Amino acid sequence: MTIVRQPTRAGVRDAAAKIAAILPPTPIFVQEIRGVPVAFKAESLQPVGAFKIRGAWHRLTALDVEARARGVVAFSSGNHAQGVAWAAKRLGMAATIVMPADAPRAKVEGTLALGAEVVSYDRATESREQIAARLAEARGATLVPSFDDAWIIEGQGSAGIEAGAQMEAAGLGAPTMVVVPCGGGGLAAGIVLALPNAAITVVEPEGWDDMRRSLEASWILPVGDTPPPTACDALMTKQVSSLTFDILSRRDATGIAVGEQEIAAAQRWAAEKLRLVVEPGGAVGLAAVLTGKITPVAGMLVVLSGGNVDIDGYARALAAR
Amino acid sequence: MTIVRQPTRAGVRDAAAKIAAILPPTPIFVQEIRGVPVAFKAESLQPVGAFKIRGAWHRLTALDVEARARGVVAFSSGNHAQGVAWAAKRLGMAATIVMPADAPRAKVEGTLALGAEVVSYDRATESREQIAARLAEARGATLVPSFDDAWIIEGQGSAGIEAGAQMEAAGLGAPTMVVVPCGGGGLAAGIVLALPNAAITVVEPEGWDDMRRSLEASWILPVGDTPPPTACDALMTKQVSSLTFDILSRRDATGIAVGEQEIAAAQRWAAEKLRLVVEPGGAVGLAAVLTGKITPVAGMLVVLSGGNVDIDGYARALAAR
Numbered sequence: 073m074t075i076v077r078q079p080t081r082a083g084v085r086d087a088a089a090k091i092a093a094i095l096p097p098t099p100i101f102v103q104e105i106r107g108v109p110v111a112f113k114a115e116s117l118q119p120v121g122a123f124k125i126r127g128a129w130h131r132l133t134a135l136d137v138e139a140r141a142r143g144v145v146a147f148s149s150g151n152h153a154q155g156v157a158w159a160a161k162r163l164g165m166a167a168t169i170v171m172p173a174d175a176p177r178a179k180v181e182g183t184l185a186l187g188a189e190v191v192s193y194d195r196a197t198e199s200r201e202q203i204a205a206r207l208a209e210a211r212g213a214t215l216v217p218s219f220d221d222a223w224i225i226e227g228q229g230s231a232g233i234e235a236g237a238q239m240e241a242a243g244l245g246a247p248t249m250v251v252v253p254c255g256g257g258g259l260a261a262g263i264v265l266a267l268p269n270a271a272i273t274v275v276e277p278e279g280w281d282d283m284r285r286s287l288e289a290s291w292i293l294p295v296g297d298t299p300p301p302t303a304c305d306a307l308m309t310k311q312v313s314s315l316t317f318d319i320l321s322r323r324d325a326t327g328i329a330v331g332e333q334e335i336a337a338a339q340r341w342a343a344e345k346l347r348l349v350v351e352p353g354g355a356v357g358l359a360a361v362l363t364g365k366i367t368p369v370a371g372m373l374v375v376l377s378g379g380n381v382d383i384d385g386y387a388r389a390l391a392a393r
Numbered sequence: 394m395t396i397v398r399q400p401t402r403a404g405v406r407d408a409a410a411k412i413a414a415i416l417p418p419t420p421i422f423v424q425e426i427r428g429v430p431v432a433f434k435a436e437s438l439q440p441v442g443a444f445k446i447r448g449a450w451h452r453l454t455a456l457d458v459e460a461r462a463r464g465v466v467a468f469s470s471g472n473h474a475q476g477v478a479w480a481a482k483r484l485g486m487a488a489t490i491v492m493p494a495d496a497p498r499a500k501v502e503g504t505l506a507l508g509a510e511v512v513s514y515d516r517a518t519e520s521r522e523q524i525a526a527r528l529a530e531a532r533g534a535t536l537v538p539s540f541d542d543a544w545i546i547e548g549q550g551s552a553g554i555e556a557g558a559q560m561e562a563a564g565l566g567a568p569t570m571v572v573v574p575c576g577g578g579g580l581a582a583g584i585v586l587a588l589p590n591a592a593i594t595v596v597e598p599e600g601w602d603d604m605r606r607s608l609e610a611s612w613i614l615p616v617g618d619t620p621p622p623t624a625c626d627a628l629m630t631k632q633v634s635s636l637t638f639d640i641l642s643r644r645d646a647t648g649i650a651v652g653e654q655e656i657a658a659a660q661r662w663a664a665e666k667l668r669l670v671v672e673p674g675g676a677v678g679l680a681a682v683l684t685g686k687i688t689p690v691a692g693m694l695v696v697l698s699g700g701n702v703d704i705d706g707y708a709r710a711l712a713a714r
Binding site for chain 1: 417420422437438442499661664665668669670671700701702704705707708709711712
């Protein structure tokens with residue numbers, strides 16, 4: 073029996089120190105919503121446009137010399153892809169990324185520009201897990217999961233360490249409640265470990281709210297067989313993992329689902345009030361607060377997790393009303 | 394004869410220290426253009442969405458107690474308005490802002506939200522200078538010019554001090570060439586004082602390139618009688634001042650003009666590559682580099698001076714191609 077390594081708060085702090093050594097903190101911005109100042113963590117401003125760079129760096133730097141020489145394989149619609157490619161390039165490692173054929177063009181181009189090899193697959197008929205596992209085995213490469221991994225969770229949690237320190241420095245006090253976009257739950261689970269005194273609410277697109285339903289049921293439930301279309305390519309995860317679910321469940325995290333029009337309205341708000349380009353999946357937490365599904369409270373931190381958009385779809389989201 | 398106070402490098406350094414005490418530095422981002430890493434200073438991420446907060450803070454904090462009690466008056470299409478309103482609010486002062494009736498809605502709303510009184514005028518038939526001067530006289534308030542003032546120029550220059558330090562910390566070395574959007578030239582003149590070893594290129598919209606023509610002629614020339622329409626509301630200055638012109642001219646600054654489509658293309662690039670919402674007037678420097686009108690060189694710094702957009706116009710700019 074394999075003992076799965078569990079992510080720890082010490083690991084998150086270690087990840088935060090490693091990341092602080094190579095990347096400046098992403099800024100936080102404060103805007104009032106219904107009269108309450110809310111802090112926004114702009115992970116959209118990471119070099120690859122998403123928080124995924126954190127987990128990738130923590131994971132890849134933990135590999136030994138032999139493993140580094142054999143390279144890494146990952147599967148992702150784009151943000152994890154770019155995070156892994158960025159970290160691999162910086163460490164001089166080979167990276168192969170399995171990406172769906174319908175991934176946003178900007179994310180595919182960004183991954184290629186970072187020197188990674190991209191292998192395409194059909195989201196409807198093929199299993200990215202199988203393709204990636206086969207590639208990893210053939211090359212002796214390390215498979216880097218996008219969320220079901222202790223290192224990845226710890227790395228993503230560094231965003232919480234950073235934001236907590238920034239909020240205290242800005243006189244806002246420690247975060248009391250964190251609102252986090254959720255695909256597989258890696259970022260949310262990492263933030264649970266990073267901020268032991270904060271309440272956590274995860275937000276997903278309607279129909280893809282399996283973490284919300286799982287937390288309510290106290291049991292992991294997958295998304296339905298025919299989930300609706302969503303602009304949130306980064307959050308189209310069919311099932312969360314016990315690693316992420318258990319951490320969120322033990323903290324009594326709650327889940328919220330938001331609709332596509334609510335997400336577009338949040339993207340417009342972010343452009344107008346924060347002057348930030350936020351991708352649909354990065355804007356779901358903001359959408360939950362703007363709609364009133366989550367009531368703003370003092371000490372609220374909302375994570376804007378990514379900003380990689382295909383510009384035509386983004387222009388349509390801004391124009392829609 | 395009135396002796397006009399001249400802005401100085403010491404004044405810029407003083408302004409930078411005052412601003413560092415109340416605002417975190419706006420981030421710089423690095424992206425390659427034609428293979429050359431170019432640094433971007435995201436002044437669009439200031440609390441009011443533009444660098445104007447700098448000059449306003451430096452000017453208003455220099456007023457004595459009596460002057461502070463009588464308040465300030467300014468005229469502006471929006472960014473200087475919000476900068477003055479922000480500084481006045483923070484200092485507990487009254488602010489009256491004269492704004493054109495066609496100013497972007499977001500800028501008017503932002504100014505009102507900061508507690509300022511807004512007085513509207515018709516850009517075509519009325520003189521904002523006269524309206525503002527009359528208001529200032531009637532109230533005993535201090536008129537805060539948007540660029541023709543030593544304090545304002547010194548304050549804006551603090552962006553150059555910050556960016557220079559950030560580029561050196563990031564291993565990019567001191568700025569060798571700075572590309573700056575230009576309305577009245579306050580930001581560009583301040584940066585000349587801040588960075589004595591950098592070449593300066595100012596960029597304006599076509600037909601509003603009076604600083605470019607003035608620098609070529611070595612004499613201040615106004616814009617033509619019927620300048621073309623431009624999306625760059627922040628850069629629609631009819632004539633620069635001798636304070637700003639002289640500083641730029643002595644540094645042998647050069648000017649470049651860019652077209653409206655080139656500006657929209659730069660806004661798209663900033664959204665896609667930097668995940669930043671940049672207003673038309675804030676994107677002209679980037680436009681000049683992307684079009685090749687300015688060749689990227691090592692140590693290049695491009696200032697993205699503002700990010701306040703009306704969302705409908707912004708969506709159209711992103712959709713156009």
